[in-house]
Amino acid sequence: MFARSTYDLVITSHFVSLILMHKNVNFSLPVMITKQNKRFVAYTPALDIATSGKTEKEVKKRFSEIVKLFLEEIIEAGTVSDVLTELGWKKEKESWTPPRVVSSLALSLQVRAFA
Numbered sequence: 001m002f003a004r005s006t007y008d009l010v011i012t013s014h015f016v017s018l019i020l021m022h023k024n025v026n027f028s029l030p031v032m033i034t035k036q037n038k039r040f041v042a043y044t045p046a047l048d049i050a051t052s053g054k055t056e057k058e059v060k061k062r063f064s065e066i067v068k069l070f071l072e073e074i075i076e077a078g079t080v081s082d083v084l085t086e087l088g089w090k091k092e093k094e095s096w097t098p099p100r101v102v103s104s105l106a107l108s109l110q111v112r113a114f115a
Helices: 013-020 056-077 080-086
Strands: 032-036 039-044 049-053 090-092 095-097
Touching: 032 056, 039 056, 049 056, 056 080, 080 090
Parallel strands: none
Antiparallel strands: 032 039, 039 049, 090 095
C-alpha cells in the first residue's frame, strides 16, 4: 500500500532564494510510503531520495527534512542545474518542472527459482 500525491511543482529562482534565506515554501512531490517490516519508508522519484521512520508520522517529518537538506545542498554546491537535469527535470526560462508520474502500479511477476 502506498500514498501518492499529485503535484504541479515549479522551482523558480525566487524559490531558491527563499530556501537560502531559510523561509518556508510550500510545494508537493509524489511520495510513496511503504511499510517494510517494522519501519515505514518514504520515497520520491522526482528527487530519487528516501528515508525511513518508526511511524508514518515520523517518516513524513523525516522526509520533509531530507528534501530541505537535499535542496539546500545542491544550491550551496552550485549543482542545481546538473542534478535536476539528471533527474529528468525540465528548465523553461527560470522555472524547473519535475518529471510527471504517469502511472503507479504493482506488477505480478513469475521468475524461475534458482539456488
